[in-house]
Amino acid sequence: MDGEGGQERADERAGEASRPTLKTIAFMTGLGVTTVSRALKDAPDIGEETKKRVRLVARQVGYRPNRAGVRLRTGKTNVISLVLDTEEQVGGFVSDLIYGISEQLAATPYHLIVTPYSRNNDPMEPVRYVVETGSADGIIISRTEPQDARVRYMTERGFPFATHGRTDMGIDHPFHDFDNRAYAVQAVRKLAELGRRRLALLAPPRRLTYHNHMRDGFLEALAEAGLTEAPFTGATVDHSIDDIRGRMTELMSRPNRPDGIVSGSGQATFALVAAVEDVGLTVGKDVDIVSKQSSRLLHLLRPTLYVVNESVRFAGSELARSVLGAIEGKNPKSLQSLSLPTEVEAR
Known part of the structure; x- marks a missing residue:
């Protein structure tokens, strides 16, 4: 057994020795080890071209800094933690968010977990764990609530963070959000322009801040256009495809059914279309649907849909920028951004 254990330790040491180091990058770039180290740390006295060359070689050889050593020297982990609900939207939402964050972090010493x-x-729980263990230098959270306990907790502890979505707490903090109020107003106006008079809204869950934004915009635009709401209860964008389809089928079977629908999720719109067709109606003829989408798939489903695109990849990039600014101690107001909806894409 001792012989096997000794061999395992020897193999580990061999693995450590074979990993690329600062000396490897220095040799391949013709630069000094100190210059390479400072370039990877984004030192201001190192030229941008030199930094790009060093980072390129570092990526090519698979260089990874020793995190334990980095933390001992600097007190930092060079890690950003993205705290995600495991049931977060699919259809490219999570991958696009991660891509956008990673793209922004690529030119920095930071890595995403x-x-x-x-x-x-x-x-x-996950926020408390990261803060208490110091396992990251900053946190990004989503599914923000009006009175979000996570925001208060991190603010009180002075821990850098950014939120995907806004709060209503009177606390200035870094965020990026999509203007869901403006989206709902735009969607209702489009349906009014199409001659639709009785509209339903498939909204986010009530506990989330963007429910209020979307709902407020929807009601405001209804009143402005003199339209009527067909209440859509029992389902939100968080419900399963089957649940949304069932609830919408029930609503579309009523005599006072809606002739226009505003959808808060591209994924959910697949269920809405199925429900409309389940009762023998046609999208674009009997009922029009305006949907937000984070991936350009809905026109492949039905060209008769009206869509507004939300770039989750851009959101990821902005969130990374915001949390990095928070780590640097910048004013939170300078780390807040809001994406406006694009024009409704007509069929």
Whole structure:
């Protein structure tokens, strides 16, 4: 057994020795080890071309800094934690968000880790773990609530963070958000322009801040155009495809059914279209649907849909910029951004 253990330790040492180091990059770039080290740390006295060359070689050889050593020297982990609900939207949402964040971090010493949690568990748990263990230098959270306990917790502890979505707490903090109020107003106006008079809204869950934004815009635009709401209860964009389809089928079977629908999710719109067709109606003829989408798939489903695009990849990039600014101690107001909806794409 001792012989086997000794061999394992020897193999580990051999693995460590074979990993690329600062000396490897220095040799390949013709630069000094100190220059390479400072370039990877984004030192201001190192030229941008030199930094790009060093980072390119570092990526090509698979260089990874020793995190334990980095933390001992600087007190930092060079890690950003993205705390994500494991049931977060699919259809490219998560991958686009991660891509956008990673793209922004690529030119920095920071790396992204995803910290998952279940919607059935306390969303404070992963945030508390990262803060208390110091396992990251900054946190990005999503599914923001008006009175978000996570935001208060990190603010009180002075821990850098950014949120995908806004709060309503009177706390200035870094965020990026999509203007869902403006989206709902735009969607209702489009349906009014098409001659639709009775509209339904498939909204986010009430506990999330963007529910209020979308709902407020929807009601404001209804009143402006003199339209009527066909209440769509029992389902939100968080419900399963089957649940949304069932609820919408029931609504579309009523005599006072809606002739226009505003959807808060591209994924959910697949269920809405199926429900409309389940009762023998036709999208674009009997009912029009305006949907937000984060991936350009809906026109492949039905060209008769009207869509507004939300770039989740851009959101990821902005969130990375915001959390890096928070780590640097910048004013939170300078780290807040809001994406406006694009024009409704007509069929």
